[in-house]
Amino acid sequence: MDSIKVELVKDKKGVMKFIKFPWEIYKGNEFWVPPLISDRKKILDKNINPFFENAEADYFLAYKNYKIVGRIAAIKNDLHNKHHNENIGFFGFFECIDDQEVANSLFDTVKDWLKKKGLNAMRGPANPSSNDEYGMLLEGFNDSPRLMMPYNPEYYLRLCENYGFKKAKDLYAYKLEHEKVASSGKLKRVAEIAKTRSGINISQIDLKNFKSELEKVKYIYNKAWAPNWGFIPMTEKEIDNIAKELKPLIEPSLVIFGEIDNKLVGFALVMLDYNYILKKMNGKLFPFGFLKLFTEKKNIKWSRILTLGIIPEYQKRGLDAVFYWDILMRAHEIGIDLGEASWVLEDNEMMNRGANVMNGEIYKRYRIFDIAI
Numbered sequence: 001m002d003s004i005k006v007e008l009v010k011d012k013k014g015v016m017k018f019i020k021f022p023w024e025i026y027k028g029n030e031f032w033v034p035p036l037i038s039d040r041k042k043i044l045d046k047n048i049n050p051f052f053e054n055a056e057a058d059y060f061l062a063y064k065n066y067k068i069v070g071r072i073a074a075i076k077n078d079l080h081n082k083h084h085n086e087n088i089g090f091f092g093f094f095e096c097i098d099d100q101e102v103a104n105s106l107f108d109t110v111k112d113w114l115k116k117k118g119l120n121a122m123r124g125p126a127n128p129s130s131n132d133e134y135g136m137l138l139e140g141f142n143d144s145p146r147l148m149m150p151y152n153p154e155y156y157l158r159l160c161e162n163y164g165f166k167k168a169k170d171l172y173a174y175k176l177e178h179e180k181v182a183s184s185g186k187l188k189r190v191a192e193i194a195k196t197r198s199g200i201n202i203s204q205i206d207l208k209n210f211k212s213e214l215e216k217v218k219y220i221y222n223k224a225w226a227p228n229w230g231f232i233p234m235t236e237k238e239i240d241n242i243a244k245e246l247k248p249l250i251e252p253s254l255v256i257f258g259e260i261d262n263k264l265v266g267f268a269l270v271m272l273d274y275n276y277i278l279k280k281m282n283g284k285l286f287p288f289g290f291l292k293l294f295t296e297k298k299n300i301k302w303s304r305i306l307t308l309g310i311i312p313e314y315q316k317r318g319l320d321a322v323f324y325w326d327i328l329m330r331a332h333e334i335g336i337d338l339g340e341a342s343w344v345l346e347d348n349e350m351m352n353r354g355a356n357v358m359n360g361e362i363y364k365r366y367r368i369f370d371i372a373i
Helices: 012-020 037-044 078-084 100-116 155-163 178-182 185-198 207-225 236-249 275-281 289-295 319-333 349-357
Strands: 004-008 055-064 067-077 089-096 121-124 136-139 166-177 201-204 255-260 263-272 302-310 338-345 361-372
Touching (some): 004 100, 012 055, 055 100, 067 078, 067 100, 089 100, 089 155, 100 121, 155 361, 185 319, 185 349, 201 319, 207 236, 207 255, 207 302, 236 263, 255 319, 302 319, 319 349, 338 349
Parallel strands (some): 089 121
Antiparallel strands (some): 004 055, 055 067, 067 089, 121 361, 136 361, 166 361, 255 263, 263 302
């Protein structure tokens, strides 16, 4: 029997092997979107990514006959355990050939690592947290992922289930089409009533005053999402970091704030689906990739609603309908008539109800697995 060996990544050379391994898995796959190598290096760098100020991780490569056949990360997220009063760890960045023994070796490695840290369960995939790419694709394999959403071969589900992983939670991605959403008389009616009653004012982000606008995001973000399953508060440094990465890609008209009586009550971040362009760049930003991001921007047909949050005391007043209707009209004005709302927890009644009112279609599902260790 061929021997399988799992080794700890110890240096920059190993990190590059870790980053580049997916190209072997997805060779010839028309739906996979190669990540930017430069971005992956930043995410995995424990000295750069502020996530690691409250977490720790190790990366592992699996070898079979001296050839890399899999990779995985073992993650201890202290903020998660503190916020949810849990004692769990995570696996992430999982990629593997269709070989159960290899997958078992990778999962066993993470399990042993987590047990040594005193943790009692393993959950994932988290790359590296719920604030990043999260979950394993369960349905929707015949389409490329939207920006910052994961993609994986279908057999990964079998590898997880055969190991003993069970479903922890499913996540939904809704497809929104302008004509179908616009035809929803209920959405427009609810939005108009809520806007009249509340006096809410919607405005777009002012990129010239980006620093002060970012403070508004920080105020809303951790208030609006705190009660959600799996939510992890983002530190100021984490928000600053992701804002720095996204700022050059922002379409200002699709980043909006809601105010009532000059008080912030909600925020929505909608991004153009730059995966359309990243797919052609094959992981390389230079020498010409950076230009493609802007010269081909006009050909993007999709957007993704990354976040839409309303602070708790203003929820259940129909204000989400105001945001959705405003986003719909703004996107249409710049030629974007296809959108994805993701991800949405399967039991988030308010978000699922809102998506249904918009005539949204669940066209992709993702799964979070866990297992006691």
